[in-house]
Structure formats: structure tokens, C-alpha cells
Amino acid sequence: MQIAVKLFATLRDGRFESAPIELPIGALVSDAIEAAGVPPKDAAVVFVNGRHAEPGRPLSPGDAVAIFPPVGGG
Amino acid sequence: MDTIVRIDVGAQGGPKVRKEPVGSYAGYGGRALTSMMVAREVPPLCHPLGPENKLVIAPGLLSGTAAGQSGRLSVGCKSPLTGGIKEANAGGQAAQVMARLGYAAIVLEGAAPEGSCFLIYVNKDGIGVENAPQYKGLENYDLIEEIKKRYGEKVACISIGPAGEQRLAAASIACTDMEMHPTRHAGRGGVGAVMGAKGVKIIVMDDAGMPMRQPKDAEKFKAANKAWVEGLKKHPVTGSGLPAYGTNVLTNIINESGGFPTYNFKQGQFDGASKISGESYAAMMVKRGGQPTHGCHRGCVIQCSGIYNDADGKFLSKQPEYETVWAHGANCGIDDMDAIAMLDRLDDDIGLDTIEMGATVAVAMEAGVLKFGDAKGAIELIKEIGKGTPLGRIIGSGAAVTAKAFGLERAPVVKGQAMPAYDPRAIMGIGVTYATSPMGADHTAGYAIATNILKVGGYVDPLKPEGQIELSRNLQIATAAIDATGMCLFIAFAVLDQPETFQAMLDLLNAFYGLSMTNDDVVALGKAVLKAERDFNAAAGFTKEADRLPEYFKREAIAPHNVTFGIKDEDLDKVFNW
Ligand code: SF4
Numbered sequence: 275m276q277i278a279v280k281l282f283a284t285l286r287d288g289r290f291e292s293a294p295i296e297l298p299i300g301a302l303v304s305d306a307i308e309a310a311g312v313p314p315k316d317a318a319v320v321f322v323n324g325r326h327a328e329p330g331r332p333l334s335p336g337d338a339v340a341i342f343p344p345v346g347g348g
Numbered sequence: 349m350d351t352i353v354r355i356d357v358g359a360q361g362g363p364k365v366r367k368e369p370v371g372s373y374a375g376y377g378g379r380a381l382t383s384m385m386v387a388r389e390v391p392p393l394c395h396p397l398g399p400e401n402k403l404v405i406a407p408g409l410l411s412g413t414a415a416g417q418s419g420r421l422s423v424g425c426k427s428p429l430t431g432g433i434k435e436a437n438a439g440g441q442a443a444q445v446m447a448r449l450g451y452a453a454i455v456l457e458g459a460a461p462e463g464s465c466f467l468i469y470v471n472k473d474g475i476g477v478e479n480a481p482q483y484k485g486l487e488n489y490d491l492i493e494e495i496k497k498r499y500g501e502k503v504a505c506i507s508i509g510p511a512g513e514q515r516l517a518a519a520s521i522a523c524t525d526m527e528m529h530p531t532r533h534a535g536r537g538g539v540g541a542v543m544g545a546k547g548v549k550i551i552v553m554d555d556a557g558m559p560m561r562q563p564k565d566a567e568k569f570k571a572a573n574k575a576w577v578e579g580l581k582k583h584p585v586t587g588s589g590l591p592a593y594g595t596n597v598l599t600n601i602i603n604e605s606g607g608f609p610t611y612n613f614k615q616g617q618f619d620g621a622s623k624i625s626g627e628s629y630a631a632m633m634v635k636r637g638g639q640p641t642h643g644c645h646r647g648c649v650i651q652c653s654g655i656y657n658d659a660d661g662k663f664l665s666k667q668p669e670y671e672t673v674w675a676h677g678a679n680c681g682i683d684d685m686d687a688i689a690m691l692d693r694l695d696d697d698i699g700l701d702t703i704e705m706g707a708t709v710a711v712a713m714e715a716g717v718l719k720f721g722d723a724k725g726a727i728e729l730i731k732e733i734g735k736g737t738p739l740g741r742i743i744g745s746g747a748a749v750t751a752k753a754f755g756l757e758r759a760p761v762v763k764g765q766a767m768p769a770y771d772p773r774a775i776m777g778i779g780v781t782y783a784t785s786p787m788g789a790d791h792t793a794g795y796a797i798a799t800n801i802l803k804v805g806g807y808v809d810p811l812k813p814e815g816q817i818e819l820s821r822n823l824q825i826a827t828a829a830i831d832a833t834g835m836c837l838f839i840a841f842a843v844l845d846q847p848e849t850f851q852a853m854l855d856l857l858n859a860f861y862g863l864s865m866t867n868d869d870v871v872a873l874g875k876a877v878l879k880a881e882r883d884f885n886a887a888a889g890f891t892k893e894a895d896r897l898p899e900y901f902k903r904e905a906i907a908p909h910n911v912t913f914g915i916k917d918e919d920l921d922k923v924f925n926w
Contacts (some may be wrong), residue, residue: 282600282601283592283600284589284592286627319801319802321604321605324617324908324909326809343589345585345597345598345802346586346590346598346804346841347589347595347596347652347670348595348670348837348838
């Protein structure tokens with residue numbers, strides 16, 4: 275299945291901003307993080323379709339996964 | 349820092365300066381000092397622009413010391429925007445310099461004679477006040493140019509622009525940064541209008557010849573400061589995220605969460621978000637020879653600030669903060685980085701709160717004064733305020749007044765103050781803070797975004813009511829205490845996650861003052877400050893109905909999550925039951 279992955283801030287360095295990624299049916303958020311080449315400890319906040327998601331959450335075709343390093347401001 | 353200076357601007361024969369020991373205000377700094385003094389000395393029912401109101405300017409307990417990150421300034425008064433107590437907080441050089449000069453607070457009191465335009469000069473030899481009509485009407489950047497010619501570039505300035513002189517409810521107080529740019533503002537609540545009502549245009553401070561403040565226990569203090577700085581450098585948010593991208597690193601993540609208010613809080617995501625994100629600004633600053641990593645004052649370790657140049661490589665403004673990028677950007681449908689930086693520059697120059705201004709321009713857009721997305725129109729509208737036209741005066745009075753003037757329901761305000769850059773429906777914890785903070789809608793008063801969105805200090809689901817009351821309560825207490833220290837609030841990211849860094853902050857205070865405060869004492873201080881603030885508001889006429897969001901946040905769902913504000917009124921009333 276195809277999912278859309280977006281990376282932000284320092285995670286873009288040497289990688290990409292957004293890209294479609296092919297994953298097997300039944301793949302999890304953690305698989306998307308790995309496929310994007312992001313070390314798991316750097317994926318501080320992950321959204322799937324605008325909702326926070328844990329690494330163990332299963333993905334569905336067409337999901338949008340957004341991966342952020344630790345960020346803050348205000 | 350054991351002296352309080354009071355300047356009676358209305359005294360017979362000209363302003364009178366009186367110095368007194370801190371006395372019963374000892375142990376308070378920053379917001380604790382401004383709020384305690386306003387609560388004790390200002391009649392709650394007075395008019396904010398009348399002679400009974402006072403403007404209290406106070407550095408934090410650790411300002412002027414070697415402690416990293418300790419240079420925030422608090423400005424307090426009864427607010428012309430909310431009608432309640434106010435503390436507005438600013439970076440820049442002022443806090444460090446004022447503290448080194450030995451002053452715990454400068455208090456402006458009394459009724460200024462018609463037409464006054466005072467300059468207050470403070471150095472190691474004392475304090476002088478003169479009438480300086482030559483500066484009347486000047487915008488902040490021009491004013492500081494004049495001050496540089498007269499006093500050089502090593503002074504710290506606290507000033508108002510034309511908005512403050514017009515005593516408009518969205519007027520800010522500007523502090524100069526290390527480059528003598530008037531870019532760091534005590535923005536919220538119309539504190540600039542109160543300074544204008546006291547007839548004071550500018551305070552110039554020179555700490556030449558004044559040493560750094562010395563701790564009671566030098567060795568302990570040094571060790572604590574080392575642990576403190578290490579803690580800030582080690583945490584990924586304060587150590588790398590904020591320095592690299594600034595506060596605007598938030599645009600993408602808040603947009604992704606669906607809580608990025610767009611088109612006057614109509615929807616929670618903005619199509620142009622990535623064009624105005626921190627990533628885009630950082631790349632532009634590098635390209636144009638600006639500076640993406642920069643501190644707003646001496647001794648800032650985190651350095652979230654930056655310098656933004658125009659297309660010709662010339663200084664245009666500081667790197668616009670996240671709140672500004674949201675307010676003048678997404679909330680107005682504007683996705684042009686240069687236009688937003690220009691609006692930031694104009695707000696700083698005229699002396700206006702960028703949050704209130706972005707919210708107000710969006711209300712004017714909804715009213716049809718101009719169209720959403722009209723960057724040129726937004727720039728012209730802000731300029732109207734500088735010119736003092738009737739329309740400018742309405743806009744300069746904030747979002748609530750503007751909505752009223754144009755007959756609109758949708759003014760995103762609490763206690764008359766505009767909401768900042770997070771939609772309270774999609775991020776309910778911050779909605780609790782907006783509703784209940786004694787300051788009116790203020791994100792900094794209890795920054796639930798950390799836990800609702802950023803997963804700092806744990807995680808509470810932003811889309812559900814559960815856990816939000818406790819979250820906001822604990823953050824409001826902690827923040828009231830941190831605001832007493834003079835520490836920049838961004839330390840909270842490190843302090844919430846790293847107990848040893850919190851301990852280092854306590855050790856700094858204890859070593860400096862020879863105390864043995866514990867966590868419990870910090871909590872007690874935070875509660876005492878909040879209680880004084882709430883008591884003042886109650887006496888000023890605020891009932892529990894003031895602790896509510898506007899009705900439409902309960903009625904109109906926001907996309908993409910299609911949620912309304914789900915916290916019950918009776919639960920909001922429990923925030924301060926401790
Ligand atoms: S972190 Fe940012 S706001 Fe805080 S003191 Fe440093 S530059 Fe100023």
C-alpha cells in the first residue's frame with residue numbers, strides 16, 4: 275500500500291520533505307518511520323491524518339504520516 | 349536590587365523621583381512583584397488610564413546575575429484591554445541592565461500634565477526626568493536612532509510608539525535588544541497605553557560602571573549555573589530546535605494537528621502553512637545573510653531569536669515569532685514571508701501587540717474592510733494606526749472593539765484579549781488556560797501545547813476534555829512562579845522533562861539569595877501570585893462568567909477534526925480549587 279510521509283525541521287536534513295512510500299499491508303507507524311530513514315528516537319511526535327499516533331499503530335492505504343523531531347516554541 | 353523607584357509624573361513642579369527599600373516586597377521579582385504591587389496599591393475599580401493606575405516595571409529575581417536565560421522583564425498594571433490585572437513579559441536588554449543598576453522595580457504613578465513627553469534617564473549616579481517634546485510622535489525605530497546619537501549604543505531602552513501615545517488598548521512597550529533594535533515587546537493587554545497615560549515616552553538605562561550582581565554563595569551558584577546551562581543545551585527543544593528554527597518551528601506541527609486557526613478561527617489548517625513555516629524562514633534568512641540563531645539579550649543560552657533581512661539584504665525586522673507569523677499570516681490568510689515580516693516591523697515601530705493586531709486585522713477582514721489574503725491591505729491598515737486616523741484608532745483598540753464597531757459576533761477574545769495561535773477546540777488544554785487565566789486569553793500563562801501537542805512533560809490528548817483542567821492548573825501555577833525569576837519561559841521545555849534541570853534552577857535561586865527553597869515553596873509562590881491576581885479581578889468586577897470562551901467556540905465545530913470546545917463550565921470553575 276502507498277502512504278504519504280512528511281518530515282519536518284532537522285529530520286529533513288539529508289532526507290526529504292515529503293514522499294510517497296510503499297509499505298506492505300499491515301505495516302505500522304514504526305515501519306513508516308524506518309522506511310523514511312529516521313532513527314526511532316528522533317521521531318518525537320508523529321501524526322497520522324492529523325492525530326497523534328504511537329509507533330505500534332497500524333496504517334491503512336492512503337494515510338498521511340507526519341514525523342517531527344522534538345520541537346517547541348510559543 | 350534592593351531599591352524600588354517611584355516616579356510621580358504629576359507632582360507639583362514636575363515629576364518627582366522617590367527611592368525606597370523593597371521592604372515588604374522582598375522575595376518577589378518579575379510578575380510576582382508587579383502583580384503583588386498592583387494588587388496591593390491599585391484600586392481595582394480605577395480607570396486604567398487614570399491617575400490611580402500604576403505601571404510597574406520589574407526585572408526577575410535572577411536578572412542581572414550570571415545565571416543563563418535570566419533577562420526577562422515584567423510590566424504590570426490594570427489593563428486597558430481587559431479591565432483586569434496584567435503582566436506582560438518582554439526580552440531584550442532592559443531587565444539585565446535595570447537589575448544591575450540595583451532596582452527591583454521602576455513604578456510610574458500619578459497623573460501626567462496634558463501634553464507631557466518625558467524621558468527618564470537612569471545610570472549609576474541616579475535618575476533624571478526631563479520633558480522631551482522633540483521625541484513626541486516618533487515611531488520606535490526613529491526614536492532609538494535619536495537616542496543612539498545622544499547616549500551611544502550601549503544603553504537599554506523601554507519606549508512607546510504612536511499607539512502608546514494615543515493610549516490605544518493594543519499598545520505595547522518596546523525593549524531594545526543587543527543591536528539596539530526596539531524589537532522585544534511587552535505586548536499584551538495595552539501596557540503601552542498606560543505608559544502613554546503617564547506621559548512617559550522612553551526610559552533610557554545605562555549600566556556602565558555597575559558590576560554583575562553577586563550571589564551570597566558564589567561557589568554553589570557557579571555549580572548550579574553550570575548544571576543549568578548544560579540542562580538547557582542537552583534538551584533537544586532548547587538545545588537545537590529553538591536555536592535552529594526559532595519559535596516558528598511550531599507552524600508546521602500546529603497546522604498538522606489541526607489546531608492552527610485560519611481565516612479568523614474558521615478552520616484549523618492553512619494551505620499556505622509550509623510557505624510561512626520556521627523551516628522556510630530559516631532558509632530565507634540564510635539566503636539573505638540574516639541570522640537564524642540569535643539571542644534577544646546578553647546571557648540567553650537558547651537563542652531562539654533571529655534577524656530577517658529584506659530582498660536587498662538589509663535589516664527588515666527580527667525573525668517574526670510564531671505567534672506573529674500565525675496572527676498576521678494564517679489567521680489573515682496571508683502566506684507571504686516578506687509581508688509578514690513587514691507587518692512585524694510596523695507593529696514594533698508603531699508599538700503594537702502583534703497577536704492582538706493579527707487577530708484584529710482578521711476581524712476586519714471578516715467585516716469586509718479588506719479581503720482575507722490581502723497583504724498590502726493589511727499593511728495599509730496597520731499604518732492607519734500610526735497616523736491616528738479614526739479607523740486606525742478602532743483597529744488599535746483590538747479585536748473585541750473592532751468586532752463591536754463592525755457589528756460582528758466572531759471576536760476570538762477572552763476578557764477582551766485576543767486568543768493566540770492555537771485553536772481551543774482542537775487543543776482543549778490551551779482553551780482552559782485562555783478561559784481561566786487572570787490575564788485574558790494568553791497562551792504563556794499555562795502552555796498546555798507542550799503536553800497536548802509537543803509531548804513535553806507527558807501527553808494529554810488535545811481533542812478530549814479529560815485531564816485538561818489539571819494540566820492547565822499545574823502549568824498556570826508553575827508559570828506564575830517561573831515568571832518571578834526573570835527566566836525566559838522557554839526553559840520550561842527542559843525543566844518539565846528533566847528534574848535535574850528544575851533542581852538547578854532552584855539551586856540558582858537558593859545560592860544567590862542564601863535560601864533553602866524546595867519545590868513546595870515554588871508551588872506556594874505560584875499559587876500566591878495567582879490568588880492575588882484573581883482577587884484583584886474579582887474586586888474589579890469579574891465573576892466566573894468572565895472565565896469562559898465566546899459562545900461560538902461551543903457551537904461552531906472546527907475542521908479538520910470537526911470539534912467544538914468540550915470543557916464544561918463547572919469544570920472551568922474548578923481550575924483554581926487547590
Ligand atoms: S530563548 Fe528566545 S525569547 Fe527567550 S531569552 Fe532567548 S532569544 Fe529571548
